[in-house]
Amino acid sequence: AQSVTQLDSQVPVFEEAPVELRCNYSSSVSVYLFWYVQYPNQGLQLLLKYLSGSTLVESINGFEAEFNKSQTSFHLRKPSVHISDTAEYFCAVSQGDNFNKFYFGSGTKLNVKP
Amino acid sequence: EAQVTQNPRYLITVTGKKLTVTCSQNMNHEYMSWYRQDPGLGLRQIYYSMNVEVTDKGDVPEGYKVSRKEKRNFPLILESPSPNQTSLYFCASSRFGTGELFFGEGSRLTVL
16 A cells, blocks of 8 residues: 655745645555645645656646655645645545555645735 | 535434435546545545446445445445544545546534
């Protein structure tokens, strides 16, 4: 089985500052990597994903994540955060050809302060 | 509007009283799955289904049942709920081969 570790349960940051949310996973064999965001009282929404190809993936709202196979990491970064980025962020890993099993980290609450 | 709909959104019940949480998607997705979200543990997969009549266990299937008789519906059944099943439950669906999950808004279940 796969395990996904998000070491930071909460990350406070001021608006317009850079942020990095860390994610490490246990096995690098044939993995697919995702970041999901959860706004209060809502379900999760896909932020970005790595399936193959370029190891740097970007979202439409300025987030990016880099797949690092040697370090088994998929950290999420944004150079300048906004108040509206306040949410909980989940790293997820899927294994196998059919994306049938998913493993989620415990989540990181990003709190952007004015 | 493309969506995954769960019902009920909130439920308080008592130990041993059978309940069903329904999940329906209107995107013609082959894949559907159930998760529970608990503080500090993130989401854990309960069951998933690759298509009609095809289901399999996730990481925490004990105490739950599922069925997939129609492509759009994937109900979660708690035959004899216990307090340790108090949790926030999410249903999700995905088009086969994409890995992108579309989540419902969640069902908060309390078992007394």
